[in-house]
Amino acid sequence: MELSRREDVNRRMLRARDEMDRRYAEPLDIPTLAAIAHLSASQFGRVFKQVYGETPHRYLQRRRIERAMTLLRQTDRPITDIAWDTGFASLGTFSSTFSRIVGHSPTEFRARHAPVAVPSCFIATWTRPRDPA
């Protein structure tokens, strides 16, 4: 398959983004992601933003918050557990990040949203919040 340089970069960055999606609860590991994308660690963040319009950190935050939204909507698990399970080190960081991105606190969000019965990958992609920042 003949890819232009730009397409080849896109494809490698997609592999790295897929890895972030799989390991969303783990700390952001730029050296590993950069290796997947065949870039240096110093290049990775800049190229990721060129391709996807946001930094890896911002993308991972939205991915984590999207997952937290699903767990809040679909389960009655304690919010502290959801914060830890989605990679946040503290309830305070989780709550402030969630409120900034979603516009409601986790508790308010849970009260406002009922479970939905469609394939999980569509829930994930269509409920991933845009970052207002």
Added chain:
Amino acid sequence: MTNNHITSLHIRAVPVLDQDEALDFYTTHLGFEVRDDIDLGFMRWLTVGVPGQDTSILLELVGGPQHDEATAAQVRELVTKGALGGVFLLSDDVHATYAALTAAGVEVTQEPVEQPYGTDFGIRDPFGNHVRISQPNAASPAEVKDAYENA
């Protein structure tokens, strides 16, 4: 509703960047059969499908004359960014399918996950298109809805 006489979903196009590579992926790894592989001169009409099922996928090369060069480049960009639509497949043994695909080195976007409706996982084709493979459980739609609401 007006009876418009539509009887089935027949062919769905998937944008690909190399038809030989697409053919290898969808037949060798996903077990599709070739329905048509016809050189029309102006295009290669290449369709594949799951054996025993009528719906086909057209493995459509991006870059035909319906797009100018700039538009074709945009579509190729979107495919390689993973931004275009995907294909949803069913398996009667999703864990065996997952094992076979991972052993073959196929890119996995998500490992098998238990859902109220069954078990599913995600992969990408060689170009970036998302393929989701699911094994439904015996739950009825109402039971799935109840499972979500009572989770």
